[in-house]
Amino acid sequence: MTRLSDHFSAEDLRCSCQTCGGSLRISLVLVGMLEEIRYYYNRRVHVLAGYRCEARLKELKRSRKSYHGLGKAVDIHLSGISSQDLFDFCRGFKAIKGLGYYPEQDFVHIDLRDQKERFEFVNLRGEYLPLTGDLAATYGLKMVDHAAAASA
Numbered sequence: 001m002t003r004l005s006d007h008f009s010a011e012d013l014r015c016s017c018q019t020c021g022g023s024l025r026i027s028l029v030l031v032g033m034l035e036e037i038r039y040y041y042n043r044r045v046h047v048l049a050g051y052r053c054e055a056r057l058k059e060l061k062r063s064r065k066s067y068h069g070l071g072k073a074v075d076i077h078l079s080g081i082s083s084q085d086l087f088d089f090c091r092g093f094k095a096i097k098g099l100g101y102y103p104e105q106d107f108v109h110i111d112l113r114d115q116k117e118r119f120e121f122v123n124l125r126g127e128y129l130p131l132t133g134d135l136a137a138t139y140g141l142k143m144v145d146h147a148a149a150a151s152a
Contacts, residue, residue: 013050
């Protein structure tokens with residue numbers, strides 16, 4: 001088993017499809033963030049999805065431009081920690097530029113997309129909805145003014 005860090009191995013993050021045989025491509029910056037999340041909560045971070053090969057993306061009917069396919073995204077959950085709390089904690093990582101809350105599946109998506117501003121969203125039935133005050137209130141998420149936070 002190849003260790004990527006103290007608490008994460010290649011097995012945790014490799015593609016889950018049968019076609020590629022578990023290929024792996026993952027950002028070590030992302031692995032470092034997973035370690036920080038684990039340290040902060042002192043709980044195992046369940047990686048629901050890490051790298052996804054092209055065959056897996058096709059199988060899921062996802063874009064070839066998926067951040068999972070670039071090794072720059074993970075979907076995570078922590079037992080005993082609400083996904084709302086995890087979502088709010090992940091806001092502290094400046095490198096995270098894609099942050100998603102999946103209330104129906106109870107997990108958080110984080111990615112390292114190449115853009116200046118962070119895109120926060122709620123995924124409902126496969127639709128990516130930009131986080132608004134109404135959605136935040138509905139799902140118990142805090143609203144953050146990113147422009148004000150960046151200038152502080």
